[in-house]
Amino acid sequence: MLAAGIWLFIGAWIIGYPFNEPAVDAHLNEMIVGVVVFLVAVARMVRQRGPVSEIVVAAAGAWLVAAPFVVSYGDTSKADAARINDIATGSVLILLATVSLLLARVRRA
Numbered sequence: 001m002l003a004a005g006i007w008l009f010i011g012a013w014i015i016g017y018p019f020n021e022p023a024v025d026a027h028l029n030e031m032i033v034g035v036v037v038f039l040v041a042v043a044r045m046v047r048q049r050g051p052v053s054e055i056v057v058a059a060a061g062a063w064l065v066a067a068p069f070v071v072s073y074g075d076t077s078k079a080d081a082a083r084i085n086d087i088a089t090g091s092v093l094i095l096l097a098t099v100s101l102l103l104a105r106v107r108r109a
Contacts, residue, residue: 029067062090
């Protein structure tokens with residue numbers, strides 16, 4: 001989760017999003033979600049895990065998957081890269097949160 005949070009924060013520069021109006025929305029979404037995921041991951045390292053952190057990460061991932069359809073990223077090829085990045089990273093976050101919830105349930109049983 002730490003790596004996903006860092007990737008969301010710096011990915012726009014690595015991929016090379018254009019910093020015009022539609023792409024700014026994509027980058028802003030990714031930065032906000034990246035900060036939330038990073039802080040949740042750090043909190044999980046210093047305190048006992050709970051289902052709330054997984055739910056927050058899953059919700060952040062769901063937003064990343066939905067964001068390209070809710071917020072217009074524009075029609076350029078770089079906007080397509082932003083869409084693919086958001087959907088892929090959001091799917092990974094949802095998967096990580098789901099696996100973590102399942103492992104916690106198995107561990108408690």
